[in-house]
Amino acid sequence: MKRERTIMVSMLILQLILWLGFLVHQSPRFAGSLTGGILAITAALLMIVPPLLYSATKRIPFFKEKITKRISMGTLLTWHVYTSIVGAILAILHTGHRFESNLGIWLTVMMMLTVLSGFTGRYFLSYSSKEVNEKQAELNLLATQYNQLINEIGKQPESGASHVVSNNLISRAFNSFVGTQGIATDPKSLLSHRALLLTESIADLEYAIKTHELLKRRTARWLKIHIITSSAFYILLILHIWSAIYFGLRYLR
Template structure:
């Protein structure tokens, strides 16, 4: 997951840099050229087919049972992520940084938002869930250790060691002269210190888990945003393809 997140993050950064190329480059004729047309077709196929396949497998039970026997749902999702961002890169190359009409501008904006929201939903939310599980496991282990410490603290003290410590004449004399700590040793002191530190760690973990849960609930809205931007993108893409075919055929005439 970590390597995959790094690769996709790099592709996303490359996409944003490529999009910002419109500040320095502008080619009005490239989108209608043969190369631009091939990039458009490839980009559209990569952004349309894999998401439709993944959605069908995920939501249609019969298709899901048939496909998941051969390919896991996670593999399909990973393929959807890769093809989506590669398709968007091809689409930006297809534009030639020629953003002169509202349809093209909105289409590009929805495409970038769809890719970004998908990246957040796929990697950030999954990472947050994994981190919460790890913190809960650590919290359980700390709670077990704390219970063991409290049980040990409840045991009776070693009378012989307490007697020796409290009757150490040299220790008492040095303490009176140098002002050191009292010579009487509380055998529970190390256990109490560990218990205090465990209590602090448990409190910190409980606060972190609660914070993660709140953040996770709020960031689930990214899934809604991803679906909304994807729907808007597909509608605009249909209009874009229709206009390209319509005006292209008129141009041939």
């Protein structure tokens, strides 16, 4: 996951650099050239086919039953992530940095927002889910240890009163001299001290789990944003393809 995240961040940076290329370069005729057309068709296929295949497999039981027998959902999601960002890079190259029409500008904006929201939802949601699972497992382990300690404490005999008084007087005198807090030496007190430390660790883990669950819920909103931007992007893409075909055919006449 770390290696994949590094690759994706690098590709996002490349996409941003290519997009900012319009500041130093513009090629008005490149988008309509043969090379530009090939880039456009390839980009459209990469950004349409794998995402729609993943969405259909995820939401339609019939597709899910048939496709997941050969290809796992994780593999489909990985294809969706990589093909989308590669398609976005090819689409920016296709433009030739000519951002003049409102349709082209909004299409580019929606494309970049879709890629960014998908990346955020994919990796931050996975990270928060992984953190919650790991901390929950650690919490269960500490809770088991705490219950075992409580049982051991219940089996320990009570210490003699004279011994406790003597020990407390010596401890207090020593602690008042050196300025420290003494720790009892009888087995039951040692077990109680360990149980106290465990309760502190359990409380810290419970707080951390709540924090990560809050982060997970907030990150889940990015998936909703991703769906919204994706829908807007596909609508604009259809309009862009229709206008290219319509005006292109009219030009040939």
